[in-house]
Amino acid sequence: MKRIYLDHNATTSLDPEVLKAMMPYLTGEFGNASSIYECGRMAQKAVVEAREKVARLIGAQSDELFFTSGGTEADNWALKGAAEALRDKGNHIITTVIEHHAVLHTCEYLEEQGFEVTYLPVDEYGLVDPAAVEQAITDQTIIVSVMYANNEIGTIEPVEEIGKIVKEKGILYHIDAVQAVGKIPVDVNAIGVDLLSMSAHKLYGPKGVGALYIRKGVKINNLLHGGAQERNQRAGTENVAGIVGFGKAAELSCDNLIETAERLTRLGDRLAKGITEKMDHVRFNGYPLHRLPGHVNVSIEFVEGEALVMSLDMQGISVSSGSACAAGSADPSHVLLAIGLPHEIAHGSLRMTLGKDSTEADVDEVLTILPRIVEKLRAMSPLYQ
Amino acid sequence: MYSEKVMDHFSHPRNVGQIENADGTGQVGNAKCGDIMKIDLKIEDDHIVDVKFKTFGCGAAVATSSMVTEMVKGKTIEAALAISNKAVAEALGGLPPQKMHCSNLAADALHEAIKDYQKKQAQ
């Protein structure tokens, strides 16, 4: 059975060219990048080249780029490191209700450490209001953290506008750009951001490696203490193969970013249009005008998300849902609740995220299978009567 | 890490050794990173006719000592005093940043040797 993978926001496949670039460092070139003999220097050189490629993808300088074990570690480091370093200036942090858990749970941890956190609301499209950011700022505010684009509903936030406001007040600005980097143009200087988190496995790179951009001159405390790696700011032997893979993935994304974005936007629209034509009682979530390419989040009334996901899975289609069961928690997605969906509607949501290998045939296949499954589940649903 | 030139001067150092009753001897040690350099000079009518060095130190320390002896052989005292640490590093095609401080002792050792010679002359 041909498998159709439509969950690229969860993770992406490793691009064969990325794997090819990694292979030497999974075989002969196994040197520790801190060692001074030949195979150590080779590893060091490879890390330097990869750093340049990842920096170029976001318009940064190479020495503003620090590798981590993933996007979650980058978010933890940015927020905890900044909070600790700026404690004497204030204890107030501003973020939003729809951030990824890596940001939300880190903020909750900081609340336990005596910090105050304001979780800004979002409108029905999941958009943060820059004016709300401005109003929330007090003289105690030390960090503003807003995600570049939401992983569940695909809405792209007004990060540049927010950047201007935050800059004027001289407050540190962090962006969780895990879902944006590699998919849409990101330029740290145009946005005026100080800290920016990235994750390799969202742009066809390997799992287990990410990066934190730290603007030159910005000082934050370390999260990991120990050896002198990453210019004494992130200890631990470098994951050379992973870093090289991340570099190659960044390079590939950089080269074909615009045309892939355009193609996926068209494919996404085709999928959304097809769903509206073939099924009723459906509603699309997220901001239609400014959203991640190839990202469709739709609530299908009277059916539950996990059952939808499993049924599609049995037909070879991988998607995800904001339903509680799918998320392995008691509540449905905090993002869908935040944009005002009632519980059972949130439970019935489906997220389909296309990727660079997705084709029109994939979309059409989904459009034939999905309506049948919805019909069958609605037939069983007490709510549908 | 190191340039071709540095590796060359490290693996075939020029002017290794010491000079019996040298006209001037300079020894410079960097307690911090542990490198120690000694330079002996033979001087005739204001020219350095012979120069030898001994070094306990890393690759950069050995290479810079070797280079400075090569740069100074046959030069006048005055010309030798003008040789700076930067000039030595440049002659070697540059050094890694963390190596500049602990391995640029060579020029200092040379200047010490010359001062030692001038002091002996003054007596």
Added chain:
Amino acid sequence: MYEDKVMDYFNNPRNVGDIENADGTGRIGDAGCGDIIKIDIKVADRHIVDVKFKAFGCCAAIATSSMATEMAKGKTIKEGLAISNEAVAKALGGLPPQKMHCSNLAADALHEAIKDYQKKQAQ
């Protein structure tokens, strides 16, 4: 994540539907994880001669409802009441731990339906 039996009862659920003027109807909702299960039963001389279910919920909720109806069909009222959540789960070859709570509503819905029938009889 799920046993094959669970997938089978999810994929081709037995006794889906409603019973016009059923003798008893049980409806259980779990506000927490949002599953809702409705079971209708037809009773003739103390036996459950027909049973239908509707479910809004995850695979486990659908599979357990389907299994519960199959286990109850043809049984006496007393035997119907004896069907426990564990028995349903066991009949399905077990359920993942996190699924036990929100999907074992089926037996509860069945008991509600029987109680509803008994209340109507008492009038």
Added chain:
Amino acid sequence: MKRIYLDHNATTPLDPEALKVMMPYLTEEFGNASSIYEKGRVTKKAIAEAREKVARLIGAQSDEVFFTGGGTEADNWAIKGAAESLRDKGNHIITTVIEHHAVLHTCEYLKEHGFEVTYLPVDEYGLVDPEAVKQAITDQTILVSVMYANNEIGTIEPVAEIGKIVKEKNILYHIDAVQAVGKIPVDVNAIGVDLLSMSAHKLYGPKGVGALYIRKGTQIKNLIHGGAQERMRRAGTENVAGIVGFGKAAELAFDHLSETEERLTQLRDKLLNGMMEKMDHVRLNGHPIHRLPGNVNVSIEFIEGESLLISLDMKGISASSGSACTSGSLDPSHVLLAIGLPHEIAHGSLRVTLGKENTEADVDYLLDILPEIVQKLRAMSPLYEAYLKGEGNRV
């Protein structure tokens, strides 16, 4: 030129069998282990199997092993997590002066946050005295952290004895076992340890993945917050390929442990004796018996470590040294200074750490070329010249 790798404590080559099992997860099996569809279940299962293999290697249960981004993260998590969760019981931590920087700098960080830290000294062999641990314990002590074996001089610490003492006082016990796991038998229950750090790339597994053993019932605060991965204790999408590689490496280490341990101990002793015979003014660092198989650390007087390493590198040999220049800092190795070596002797140290693919021929080759190199460097050394003239004292 044939390269001979003799620096296995720095890192090890990825075992081809480990790479083989990783390949599917670097190609078609790319599913996120938290996803509920089939592609996610496949990777979730692979992680469960790897977890079991890593647990078996240290005599632990599967649900006591938590994967991390490496050994350094495991050390940070263990020490910071324990300190934070036991803050109300006390603020005193005991560790040793020769710990790896991942432990030492983490302890320094905690000192900046109101904790007291005692750094126990070591004897000339680098051994920690269990008695000293006992004496250092106060009613404020909440954590004792002692490394299983030292990465530089190879000394294996009396971790089981220390374990008894710490258990009696029921204080939390952490061991940085990054250099021991996979090389010598490690049994968390025999030692009575509560927290134990591991790193895959030290036992022929991939870089970028490690693990923290947390004894059932031990509660420590999380270091990395976010998603619900690793049973809500270490957030972040799982590095599936890395974890699977780690599992295979652990399995291979478990299967061949004693035979490799024996073979490398023999090779080690052959190398050490050869060095002593062929060169004078050479001294062994670390305990002669209680030391990691394959670890040789010697100080060669009158010469400096980095220049020795470069010379060896040009002859195709990769090794390491405690000299300042190699450690990227100004001071020579804190471990060599801790066992009492004077600065310049510490600068002249050479660490050779053999690995499972090293042969007797490798040892012979090193014994062939090392004396020549030492002689050449001594010929250039003012210290040696002073020694020969009887001027300089040998301190």
